[in-house]
Each structure stands twice: as structure tokens, then as C-alpha cells.
Amino acid sequence: MSADFDAIIVGSGPGGSTVADVLTAAGWSVVIFEKGRNHLIDLDDPTHLLTDYSNDELKFMTRHFLGPDPWLEPRAFRTSEDHGEREHVGEANNLPSTVGGGGVHADGKLPRFLAVDFAMRSTHGPIDGAAVEDWPLDYDEMEPYYAEAERVVGVAGDADANPFAEWRSGPYPMPPGAPMYGAVLSTEVAERQGLHPYPGPTGANSVPYDGRPACNNCGFCAYYGCPIHAKGDPVAPLQRALLTGRAELRPETFVSRVIVSNGRATGVEYVDRDGTVRTETAGRAVVLAGGAVETPRLLLLSGFEHPLIGRHLMCHFQTLVMGVMPFRTHPHRGRSVTHMHDDHLVDDDASRAAARDGGLPWIRGGMVEHCGPGAPVLEARIYPWGRRHKELMRESPLRDHMWGFTMQGEDVPQPTNRIDLDPVVRDVRGFPAVRMTYRPHRMEQVASAHYAPTLAAVLEEMGAKETMVSTSPMPGGAFGGYLSPIPNSKHVLGTVRMGTDPATSVLDRWGRFHDVANLLVADSSGFVTSTGYGPTLTIVALAIRNARALAASS
Amino acid sequence: MPVFFTPEEYAVVVAACERLIPADEQPGATDAGVADYIDILLGAFSFEPPRIWAVHPRGAEFHPLTTLDELAWRTRIEGSLGIEERERIGPVVGWQQRYRDGIAALGTDFVDVDETEQKRRLRADRAFLALLHQHACEGMYGAPAYGGNRGLIGWANCNFEGDVQPRGYTDAEVSQP
Numbered sequence: 001m002s003a004d005f006d007a008i009i010v011g012s013g014p015g016g017s018t019v020a021d022v023l024t025a026a027g028w029s030v031v032i033f034e035k036g037r038n039h040l041i042d043l044d045d046p047t048h049l050l051t052d053y054s055n056d057e058l059k060f061m062t063r064h065f066l067g068p069d070p071w072l073e074p075r076a077f078r079t080s081e082d083h084g085e086r087e088h089v090g091e092a093n094n095l096p097s098t099v100g101g102g103g104v105h106a107d108g109k110l111p112r113f114l115a116v117d118f119a120m121r122s123t124h125g126p127i128d129g130a131a132v133e134d135w136p137l138d139y140d141e142m143e144p145y146y147a148e149a150e151r152v153v154g155v156a157g158d159a160d161a162n163p164f165a166e167w168r169s170g171p172y173p174m175p176p177g178a179p180m181y182g183a184v185l186s187t188e189v190a191e192r193q194g195l196h197p198y199p200g201p202t203g204a205n206s207v208p209y210d211g212r213p214a215c216n217n218c219g220f221c222a223y224y225g226c227p228i229h230a231k232g233d234p235v236a237p238l239q240r241a242l243l244t245g246r247a248e249l250r251p252e253t254f255v256s257r258v259i260v261s262n263g264r265a266t267g268v269e270y271v272d273r274d275g276t277v278r279t280e281t282a283g284r285a286v287v288l289a290g291g292a293v294e295t296p297r298l299l300l301l302s303g304f305e306h307p308l309i310g311r312h313l314m315c316h317f318q319t320l321v322m323g324v325m326p327f328r329t330h331p332h333r334g335r336s337v338t339h340m341h342d343d344h345l346v347d348d349d350a351s352r353a354a355a356r357d358g359g360l361p362w363i364r365g366g367m368v369e370h371c372g373p374g375a376p377v378l379e380a381r382i383y384p385w386g387r388r389h390k391e392l393m394r395e396s397p398l399r400d401h402m403w404g405f406t407m408q409g410e411d412v413p414q415p416t417n418r419i420d421l422d423p424v425v426r427d428v429r430g431f432p433a434v435r436m437t438y439r440p441h442r443m444e445q446v447a448s449a450h451y452a453p454t455l456a457a458v459l460e461e462m463g464a465k466e467t468m469v470s471t472s473p474m475p476g477g478a479f480g481g482y483l484s485p486i487p488n489s490k491h492v493l494g495t496v497r498m499g500t501d502p503a504t505s506v507l508d509r510w511g512r513f514h515d516v517a518n519l520l521v522a523d524s525s526g527f528v529t530s531t532g533y534g535p536t537l538t539i540v541a542l543a544i545r546n547a548r549a550l551a552a553s554s
Numbered sequence: 555m556p557v558f559f560t561p562e563e564y565a566v567v568v569a570a571c572e573r574l575i576p577a578d579e580q581p582g583a584t585d586a587g588v589a590d591y592i593d594i595l596l597g598a599f600s601f602e603p604p605r606i607w608a609v610h611p612r613g614a615e616f617h618p619l620t621t622l623d624e625l626a627w628r629t630r631i632e633g634s635l636g637i638e639e640r641e642r643i644g645p646v647v648g649w650q651q652r653y654r655d656g657i658a659a660l661g662t663d664f665v666d667v668d669e670t671e672q673k674r675r676l677r678a679d680r681a682f683l684a685l686l687h688q689h690a691c692e693g694m695y696g697a698p699a700y701g702g703n704r705g706l707i708g709w710a711n712c713n714f715e716g717d718v719q720p721r722g723y724t725d726a727e728v729s730q731p
Contacts, residue, residue, distance in 0.1 A: 037620065055717035056611040058696040065607050065617075069626040074643055089643065178725035216722025227719045252620060273620070327731065332714065334728040376714050380691035385574040386673070390582065393695075393712040400713055425643060428622055 003283030013101020016289030017234035053225030108203035136509035203232025322404035323464030331372025366532025557597035591693030591702030608699035
């Protein structure tokens with residue numbers, strides 16, 4: 001029987017699009033299924049990019065333009081199995097469901113991991129309640145793929161600016177863009193206080209790149225698609241794949257089952273946009289790239305039985321330290337975040353002491369983004385209504401006078417944090433909804449408490465009249481608000497982890513199932529630890545590495 | 555003419571929004587058309603395509619909805635109304651009904667009573683107040699394509715330039731005070 005395509009790819013985000021690029025370049029035919037709508041690229045003429053993204057807070061922040069609509073695709077959430085079947089139904093850490101996936105809404109910070117990130121077990125050791133393991137690969141092996149990923153996506157950065165960065169085989173493809181005013185100030189003070197801020201590697205063009213224009217600093221990066229396609233979303237690899245004539249993209253299709261026969265993935269069952277259930281066959285491979293929540297869901301819907309599928313769900317523990325400045329910071333101008341520092345990912349005497357005091361073998365924070373809030377509707381909803389409302393909006397203490405930090409703290413992999421299928425809640429197509437069971441480990445909370453004062457001290461020296469510290473997730477917070485027990489970080493990771501031992505991992509070191517060699521996972525599901533860095537560049541680098549190995553081996 | 559509210563309901567919504575975001579030395583909710591924003595949201599399906607997603611923040615075009623998105627937005631706005639496909643995760647009281655009920659509770663004389671009494675009535679139903687407050691903020695400071703923020707009154711009030719494409723900001727505007 002001849003199959004319709006060499007490979008089926010589920011998901012069109014950074015992972016799936018990159019795999020499509022690599023496999024079509026190797027001569028394969030592929031079909032990409034995407035459950036969301038297409039607002040990225042003209043499928044009849046892939047040289048033409050769409051202009052559906054806009055600087056519109058309502059369309060993107062409250063009206064779910066990038067999807068998923070939480071009523072159509074609800075998720076259940078609970079902090080622990082002890083808290084009943086579920087504590088919340090609706091939106092729970094949704095990544096965009098649209099062509100381009102998480103790449104569309106990201107503000108495009110694209111750091112590499114450190115060497116130690118691939119070897120936390122051997123360098124830092126175990127932590128009670130978590131399954132801290134080494135990755136089945138190391139930084140030296142990843143370096144060429146990181147370099148290639150930076151070229152594919154288009155990353156602007158300064159190779160010499162971050163003293164903690166690992167070795168690199170070459171410079172960034174583009175120089176950094178204009179620093180945000182708040183970052184000019186916060187980096188100066190941070191340096192004075194002994195920190196090491198640097199221009200964050202950013203997937204936003206500082207100069208015209210790969211046929212796309214330079215970023216014009218409009219300020220609508222995080223949570224928005226780029227109206228001028230200056231952002232490093234997956235448009236470049238997707239476009240290249242489509243232009244080979246060997247790739248087909250099918251938006252608004254939901255893959256509901258992976259078909260496995262005699263130890264090989266042979267195809268998928270999917271629901272077409274008209275609601276019809278159809279099947280598609282793949283002659284060589286099936287690739288899953290729906291993200292670390294939807295990929296384990298699909299595996300569970302398909303009847304996969306490995307006990308670790310869905311386990312070790314990780315989301316970065318965000319520590320938000322914000323200051324109200326006596327001057328305007330205009331955080332709505334520029335590419336959302338232009339500077340970061342990595343100091344809180346590196347152990348020192350103080351962090352070792354804090355770990356000891358917390359009864360932990362080690363603690364680790366994460367990359368710190370220098371940033372401020374830029375959205376006026378969100379701001380308006382915080383202030384009281386009535387006579388003072390417009391005065392507060394003019395003074396704008398919580399937007400135009402605010403500057404601060406978001407630390408994306410490392411989250412250790414706990415087997416009890418997991419994705420499974422809700423026994424009752426269903427999506428609009430009738431399939432069981434995702435249920436997330438998640439609560440932070442004490443490590444994240446001790447690290448957050450340890451590093452927050454360091455960040456607040458920078459803001460105080462900048463002149464902050466007031467500083468405030470919050471976290472996401474917020475243990476004990478109310479469901480429904482921004483700072484709730486549901487982690488807000490869209491960096492969802494783990495759930496189908498890689499490893500060398502089939503008893504303690506689901507995927508091998510090439511991202512393929514130990515027992516189904518032609519089934520590849522090409523998203524952050526395979527991550528063994530969370531690190532404290534945004535995951536996208538590593539997703540793309542791994543996708544290049546693993547897709548190329550797949551093409552060579554079959 | 556409002557597309558969803560009756561003239562009497564519309565007058566109550568205008569007065570209620572002005573109480574939430576009153577004019578001071580600069581114009582408030584009434585002048586910004588916040589009640590029109592809410593009216594168009596509740597009557598979004600009186601238009602084709604429905605006024606859910608503007609193509610451009612200052613334009614008149616809207617994206618068409620898929621079948622699924624229409625189901626979600628009709629459920630959110632109109633409620634589930636006993637329709638099976640809208641009650642998959644339980645019955646939904648739509649925004650239209652919540653406004654009809656909320657406005658009725660505020661009373662048709664809401665426009666005539668004094669400020670203290672208006673505030674008392676608004677605070678009497680916290681759930682409706684929260685919905686109205688959210689929509690008032692959206693109508694005041696959201697993109698003008700949706701019928702509010704008329705004349706960019708909301709953005710002017712808060713020193714926000716809003717949608718700056720295709721000009722963007724110069725490097726100097728980004729990096730300097």
C-alpha cells in the first residue's frame with residue numbers, strides 16, 4: 001500500500017515547521033496538520049505573507065484571535081490529586097492554536113541553554129520529589145544546531161555581551177536592536193550592583209533579514225503576531241517547506257489519533273474542518289509537534305500506555321518584581337524586552353546558603369527579562385472606577401511609570417505534575433479535554449524568595465517609589481485572575497521526556513519513541529529539565545538535529 | 555440608533571459607563587462612545603462579518619468567523635438558550651441576558667438619580683458591575699474599530715499612541731526618555 005505522504009507532522013509551530021523544512025529539503029513529501037486558523041501565510045501563494053496581525057489589545061488579549069477559544073477547547077486544572085477531579089475549567093496556560101503556533105505570540109527571546117542545563121543530575125544532583133536527570137545529549141553536540149537555528153529564525157544579539165554564555169562557533173546573524181529606555185536605566189544600575197545584563201538574543205530583525213523587514217519598534221510583540229513579519233516566528237521554515245511543492249498545510253484540522261501498527265506509526269485519524277473524521281497515511285514517519293500539553297494529550301487519546309506519558313510537566317516559575325518610577329518609562333515602545341541577565345542561573349555562595357537554609361541541595365533561578373507593562377486596557381481594569389480613574393490613567397503608575405523584571409525560574413520535574421485526560425470535560429469536537437495537575441516544588445519558591453530582593457534593589461536604586469513582588473503560579477491565589485495557581489508562563493515543557501533508558505524515559509536521544517522508531521516528537525515535550533531559559537531556540541535546534549537524523553535513517 | 559439595546563436601556567448604559575469613567579478636565583466614557591462599544595459587542599451578529607475581530611485597529615473591516623468560532627461567540631453573547639451544542643460544558647447565561655437583567659436592576663430612573671444613588675445601585679450587583687467595568691475599560695482604551703475610544707479620546711487621556719504601524723517608533727523614541 002502506498003502512503004499519501006512520506007511524513008505527517010502534527011502542529012505548525014516552531015518545531016513542526018522546522019521539521020517540515022528539513023524533511024522537504026531531504027526530498028520528502030509532508031502534510032502538516034494544524035488545529036488553529038491560518039493568519040500567517042498565503043497557502044495559494046506562499047511567497048505572500050498575510051497581514052492579519054495588528055496592534056489591537058482587544059483582538060489578541062481578550063478575544064482569542066490566536067486561539068484556542070477556551071470555551072471550544074477548555075482545559076481542566078487542579079493543583080493536586082488531593083484537590084478532587086478539578087478546581088478550574090476554562091483557560092489554563094494556553095499556547096496559541098494557530099499556524100505558526102507559539103512562535104506567533106512569543107516576544108522572541110531566543111537564548112541558548114548552558115552546558116550545565118543538559119547535565120543537572122550530574123552537576124547538581126537529585127532533589128526529593130523531583131526526577132532531575134541529565135539530558136541524553138550535551139551542549140557541544142547541540143552547538144552547530146543552535147547556530148543553524150539562529151540563522152533559520154533570524155536572531156539579533158551580541159556574542160560577547162553575556163559572560164555566562166557558552167562557547168559559540170560564530171556571531172549572531174544580526175546585531176542587537178535599539179535598547180528600551182527602561183533597560184538603558186536598569187542595565188546601568190544592575191551592572192553597578194554586580195550583575196551582568198546583556199542585550200537578549202531576540203528573534204526580531206534589527207536589519208532586513210531573509211527577505212523580511214527590520215522591526216520598527218511598534219511595541220506589540222508578546223501575545224501578538226508581528227504585523228510586518230519582522231519577528232522570528234516559524235514563517236521562514238514554513239515558507240521554504242511550502243515553496244518546495246512537497247509540503248501541504250491543513251489548518252483547522254484536529255488530529256485525534258496516531259495509528260500504530262506492528263511497532264510503526266502509519267498514519268493519523270483527524271477531524272476535518274467540516275467535522276468529518278478522516279485518515280491520512282504516512283509512508284515513513286509521523287512527527288508530533290503540538291506542544292508539551294497537546295502532544296501527551298494526543299498520545300493518551302491514541303491509547304499509548306507508557307506510564308511516564310504526561311508526567312514531569314514543567315512551566316517556568318515566574319517571579320515578577322516591578323517598581324513604580326518617578327519618571328515615564330514608556331514600556332510600550334520597542335520590542336517588549338531588549339535586555340536580560342543570567343546571574344541567577346549561576347550558583348554562588350549566597351545561593352548555596354539559601355539552599356541550605358531552605359533544606360534543599362541546590363536552588364536555581366532563571367533568565368531575568370528587563371521589562372514593563374504596555375497595555376492600557378489591562379491597566380485600566382486594575383484601577384478603581386469613579387472620579388479618580390482617568391487621573392490614574394494619566395499618571396499611569398502601573399504602566400507608563402513602571403519598570404521591572406520577570407525571572408523565568410527553573411522548575412524541577414515532578415512526576416506528580418502531569419497532563420492526563422479529564423474524565424468528564426470534553427472539547428467542542430467531543431474529545432476528552434486536557435487536565436493539568438500542577439503545583440510548584442519548594443525549590444522554585446525558595447529560589448524566587450532568594451533572588452527577588454536582588455531584583456528589587458536594582459529598582460530601588462533606579463528611584464522606584466514602590467516595588468512589588470508577585471509570582472506565577474501564585475500558590476493559594478484565586479482561580480480566574482492573572483496571578484492564580486495556574487502558571488502563566490507559556491513555556492510548557494517535559495511530559496514526554498527523552499532519555500536512554502526506556503523504563504525512565506519515553507523518547508530516545510533522537511526524540512523518537514523507544515518502541516516506535518518512526519514516531520518523532522519535535523516540541524518541548526521531550527525536554528528533560530526546564531532550565532531557566534525560554535525554550536524556543538532549543539526546540540528549533542533539536543528539531544533540525546532530530547529531523548535530519550530521521551531523514552538519514554529511513 | 556443602538557443595534558442591540560432599546561433606547562431606554564442604552565441611556566442607562568451610557569449613564570452607568572459615565573459613572574465608571576467620568577469626564578473630568580478631559581472627556582469621559584460618554585464622549586468616547588463606550589456604550590456604543592458595548593452595544594456593538596452585544597449586537598456583533600447583526601453585522602456580516604460579525605464584529606468580533608477587526609482586520610485593522612482603526613478600520614471598518616472584520617475577519618469572517620469559522621463555524622466553531624461563531625458557535626463560541628454566539629454562546630458567549632447570546633447564551634446557550636437550551637441549544638444542545640451550546641451546553642456541552644453546562645448552560646451559559648449570555649452577555650445579552652446579563653445586560654438585560656443588570657440594566658433592569660439599575661432601574662429606568664438610573665439616569666435621573668444622583669451620583670451617590672447611582673454608585674449604590676452599581677455596587678448592589680458585583681458580578682454585573684465587574685462585567686460592565688471590564689467592557690467599559692475595553693470600550694474606553696481599546697482599538698476604535700470596535701465602536702469605542704471615539705476620536706482616540708481614551709488613548710489621548712493615557713498618553714498612549716495606540717496602533718503605530720506602519721510608522722512604529724524610531725530608535726531614539728525607544729531608547730530615550
